[in-house]
Amino acid sequence: MAKVELVNVSHSYDPPETPESERKWAVRDLSVVWEDGSANALLGPSGCGKTTLLNLISGLLPSPTKGQILIDGTDVTGLTPRERGIAQVFQFPVIYDSMNVFDNLAFPLRNEGTPEGEVRSKVREVAKILDLEEKLKIHSSRLNPADKQKISLGRGIIRESTAAVLLDEPLTVIDPKLKWGLRRKLREVQVSLQKTMIYVTHDQHEALTFADDVTVVRDGELVQKGSPKLLHDDPENPFIGYFIGSPGMNVLSCSLDDIGLNCGPFSIPVQDAELRDLLQDAQGDLELGVRPEFIEPHDCADDSGCVPFRISVVENTGAYRILTLTNGDVQIKARAPENFGPREGDTIGVHFPERGVKLFEDGHRLV
Numbered sequence: 001m002a003k004v005e006l007v008n009v010s011h012s013y014d015p016p017e018t019p020e021s022e023r024k025w026a027v028r029d030l031s032v033v034w035e036d037g038s039a040n041a042l043l044g045p046s047g048c049g050k051t052t053l054l055n056l057i058s059g060l061l062p063s064p065t066k067g068q069i070l071i072d073g074t075d076v077t078g079l080t081p082r083e084r085g086i087a088q089v090f091q092f093p094v095i096y097d098s099m100n101v102f103d104n105l106a107f108p109l110r111n112e113g114t115p116e117g118e119v120r121s122k123v124r125e126v127a128k129i130l131d132l133e134e135k136l137k138i139h140s141s142r143l144n145p146a147d148k149q150k151i152s153l154g155r156g157i158i159r160e161s162t163a164a165v166l167l168d169e170p171l172t173v174i175d176p177k178l179k180w181g182l183r184r185k186l187r188e189v190q191v192s193l194q195k196t197m198i199y200v201t202h203d204q205h206e207a208l209t210f211a212d213d214v215t216v217v218r219d220g221e222l223v224q225k226g227s228p229k230l231l232h233d234d235p236e237n238p239f240i241g242y243f244i245g246s247p248g249m250n251v252l253s254c255s256l257d258d259i260g261l262n263c264g265p266f267s268i269p270v271q272d273a274e275l276r277d278l279l280q281d282a283q284g285d286l287e288l289g290v291r292p293e294f295i296e297p298h299d300c301a302d303d304s305g306c307v308p309f310r311i312s313v314v315e316n317t318g319a320y321r322i323l324t325l326t327n328g329d330v331q332i333k334a335r336a337p338e339n340f341g342p343r344e345g346d347t348i349g350v351h352f353p354e355r356g357v358k359l360f361e362d363g364h365r366l367v
C-alpha cells in the first residue's frame with residue numbers, strides 16, 4: 001500500500017479555452033496527504049467535489065486542470081487507473097453476475113497472469129477475511145447486495161500491488177439491516193490489512209465510524225482534516241461545528257457588551273480578563289459555538305448565571321433527550337438526561353459553561 005498525496009489540485013469541467021475568470025471550479029487548490037496504511041474518510045455535502053477528487057486520485061479523470069497527484073512520492077498525474085494501481089469500490093457492486101464468487105475474486109489475478117496455485121490460495125485468504133468462504137461456489141447473481149459489495153472490495157484488495165482502495169459511498173444500495181455488518185467489515189478489513197483506504201461519503205456517521213482521519217471538503221476546498229475527536233472538539237470554523245455532531249453545534253451571532261457576549265435577547269457573562277481583551281481587539285463578526293451536549297439545562301429558570309429559555313420541542317432518543325429551546329429569535333438545541341423533568345412549553349434556565357464555548361471571528365476559530 002502507499003501514501004497518496006494531492007498537491008495544489010484544482011479541477012474545472014469547463015472546456016480548456018474558457019477564460020480563467022469564467023471558470024467554475026469543482027475542486028480548488030486542494031493539498032492533502034493520506035498516509036500509507038491509513039483509514040481515511042473524505043466527507044462533505046452533496047456537490048462539494050468528492051467524486052471529482054476520487055476520480056482524480058484513481059485516474060478515471062487522468063489530469064486535474066492544475067496540480068499534481070503523487071503516490072508514494074511519484075507523480076502519477078496523467079497515468080491510467082491501471083498504471084496507478086488504485087482500486088475503486090463504487091456505490092453499486094461491480095462484479096460479473098455470470099461468474100461464481102471464486103471466479104469473481106480470482107479475476108484481477110488471472111487477468112495479470114498469476115499462476116493458478118497462487119490464485120487459489122489468495123482467493124481463499126481474501127474470502128476468509130470477508131466471510132465469503134462458504135459462498136465461493138455460489139453464482140454471484142444469487143447473493144444479496146452486501147455480499148456483492150464484499151466481492152467488489154475483495155477484488156480491490158486481492159492484488160498485493162494495489163496502492164490504495166477508494167470506497168465511493170459503498171453502503172448506498174445496502175439494505176439498512178445489512179448496512180451495520182458491512183460497515184463493521186470494511187473497518188475490520190482496513191485494520192487487519194493496514195491498507196490505505198479513502199472512504200467517500202456525505203454521511204458523518206459512516207465517516208466517523210470508519211476513519212481515523214477525516215478530510216472535510218466544502219465547495220471544492222479543504223475545510224479541516226483530523227481525527228473524529230479533533231473535528232468534534234476543536235472545529236476550525238462554524239461549518240465544521242455544525243456539520244459534525246448530531247445535532248450539530250449551536251452557532252449564534254454575538255457581540256461584546258458590558259456583561260459579556262451579547263447574543264441578541266440575552267448576554268452570556270465573560271469573567272476571564274484575557275478573553276475579554278481578545279474579544280475587544282477582534283474587528284470582525286463574532287460567532288459563538290456551543291455543542292448541545294455542553295449546554296447545561298436546569299429545571300429552575302432563576303438559577304444565577306442561567307439564561308431563561310422556553311422548551312419548544314422534546315425529542316426522546318432512548319438514552320437522552322434533545323431539547324429545542326427558544327429565547328426571542330434565538331433557537332438552540334441542548335441535550336438533557338432521560339429523567340429531565342420539565343416538558344414542552346415550560347421555561348427553564350440554561351448555563352453555557354466556558355469550557356464548552358468556542359468563539360469564531362469572520363468564520364475562523366478565535367478561541
Ligand SMILES: Nc1ncnc2c1ncn2[C@@H]1O[C@H](COP(=O)(O)OP(=O)(O)OP(=O)(O)O)[C@@H](O)[C@H]1O
Binds near residue numbers: 013025026052053202
Ligand atoms: N462531468 C461533469 N461536468 C460538469 N460539471 C460536473 C461534472 N461532474 C461534476 N460536476 C460539477 O462539479 C461539482 C462537484 O461535483 P462532484 O460530483 O464531484 O461532487 P460530490 O461531492 O461527489 O457530489 P455528490 O455527493 O452529490 O455526488 C458540482 O458542482 C457538479 O455539478
